[in-house]
Amino acid sequence: MDPLPVHDPKLDFLHLVQSLEGEFAGKQALLEVKGGQDRAILVSVTSASRTEAEASMEELTELAYSSGIAVAERIIQRQQKINPKYLLGRGKLSELVLRALQLGVDLLIFDQDLNPSQVRSITDFTELRVIDRTQLILDIFAQRAKSREGKIQVEMAQLKYMLPRLVLKDDALSRLTGGIGGRGPGETKLEINRRRVRDRIARLEKQLQQVRKQRGQRRGLRLRAGLPIISIVGYTNAGKSTLLNTLTHSKEQVEDRLFATLDPASRRLRFPRDQEAIITDTVGFIRDLPSDLKEAFGATLEELRHADLLLHVIDISNPMFEEQMKAVEELLEELDLHLIPMLRIFNKVDLVQDQGYLQNLCKRNGAIGVSALNGDNLTSLVEAMEKRLPMVPTGSRSHPTFH
Numbered sequence: 001m002d003p004l005p006v007h008d009p010k011l012d013f014l015h016l017v018q019s020l021e022g023e024f025a026g027k028q029a030l031l032e033v034k035g036g037q038d039r040a041i042l043v044s045v046t047s048a049s050r051t052e053a054e055a056s057m058e059e060l061t062e063l064a065y066s067s068g069i070a071v072a073e074r075i076i077q078r079q080q081k082i083n084p085k086y087l088l089g090r091g092k093l094s095e096l097v098l099r100a101l102q103l104g105v106d107l108l109i110f111d112q113d114l115n116p117s118q119v120r121s122i123t124d125f126t127e128l129r130v131i132d133r134t135q136l137i138l139d140i141f142a143q144r145a146k147s148r149e150g151k152i153q154v155e156m157a158q159l160k161y162m163l164p165r166l167v168l169k170d171d172a173l174s175r176l177t178g179g180i181g182g183r184g185p186g187e188t189k190l191e192i193n194r195r196r197v198r199d200r201i202a203r204l205e206k207q208l209q210q211v212r213k214q215r216g217q218r219r220g221l222r223l224r225a226g227l228p229i230i231s232i233v234g235y236t237n238a239g240k241s242t243l244l245n246t247l248t249h250s251k252e253q254v255e256d257r258l259f260a261t262l263d264p265a266s267r268r269l270r271f272p273r274d275q276e277a278i279i280t281d282t283v284g285f286i287r288d289l290p291s292d293l294k295e296a297f298g299a300t301l302e303e304l305r306h307a308d309l310l311l312h313v314i315d316i317s318n319p320m321f322e323e324q325m326k327a328v329e330e331l332l333e334e335l336d337l338h339l340i341p342m343l344r345i346f347n348k349v350d351l352v353q354d355q356g357y358l359q360n361l362c363k364r365n366g367a368i369g370v371s372a373l374n375g376d377n378l379t380s381l382v383e384a385m386e387k388r389l390p391m392v393p394t395g396s397r398s399h400p401t402f403h
């Protein structure tokens, strides 16, 4: 539009605004996905073996499902040399765009972590939304966090993930806020955004410290009650919450989804011989846990430090159980928790047909086979737990205030 005289604009603003909104609405409708659910193509570009790539893809599918995304197609591309810009070759990427159009997909999820410039190149080339495994996990955590602490931790992890990625979103728009009073000296929109994000992270950190102090006090009460603490750890979806429920007759949320539990719960557990303990559920582990999340949830896992016994729950019906077991125990070691006595529990034995094979596995791994769901063999588990706990002579402890 040409410049207009201020005192006599001769312009029907209402009409202008309405027609613009009409145009926006028209564009929007084209982008909307039917049913309101995201549909995605999962992509893995890797030099790993076929079995590894497929197992990883299987887990990515589970993650997508847990986040409420419909998976339209899965593509595994195995290649020795990976294109640094797009991961896939340009030709393959064009095919992918076509496929996305055919399937009505507007989202690509990569199993590999993408750096900011890769996200940008692929988004520009395909005009599809592009996210990676880390973002997907962050998204699930964001959907599921319920406690104040959980929410703060997730938001912090998301902001930290976003921060380096803001750099590249700086375009012509960065100068929009220019002009007197509109900004600090020489500050662009991008810098303002980054500063805001950093400020927000700092504020969240303070809040988090506060929440933790309160929780520390609660834990203090518990410890003063003199009860030993048993912590349930294990890969996500292994059946940790189910075990807690069955052992303590409670009703924690159990779901066939990854990361059903984000907010750890504690319960009292009474042993047959008048021994009592506190038993706590924890956030599930996953292999290659995004580092921002590891940091964010480090403090939650930090609580494990106070445990007298770790129950490591392993889903024996999962074909990848050995890798999962290893991933969990490596993370425990990384957190310096490997010195706490640990009991391996092979859960979901009801799904295993071959009893001989099962017994062999248990023996080889020093594990107890149970079914948290139908209670199989829980008595021997309780006995084993009791044996490994420090005995608290009755009468020497004050009345527990925790419930």
Ligand SMILES: Nc1nc2c(ncn2[C@@H]2O[C@H](COP(=O)(O)OP(=O)(O)OP(=O)(O)O)[C@@H](O)[C@H]2O)c(=O)[nH]1
Binding pocket: 234, 235, 236, 237, 238, 239, 240, 241, 242, 243, 253, 254, 255, 256, 257, 258, 259, 260, 261, 262, 283, 284, 285, 347, 348, 349, 350, 351, 370, 371, 372, 373, 374
């Ligand atoms: N068949 C069978 N299924 C089980 C058993 N234990 C748990 N499950 C199922 O496994 C799924 C996951 O159980 P959860 O207790 O939510 O697992 P979790 O380890 O707490 O998982 P997250 O909180 O997501 O990390 C649910 O669908 C349970 O019903 C078992 O012994 N046998």
Ligand SMILES: [Mg+2]
Binding pocket: 240, 241, 242, 253, 254, 260, 261, 281
């Ligand atoms: Mg759980």
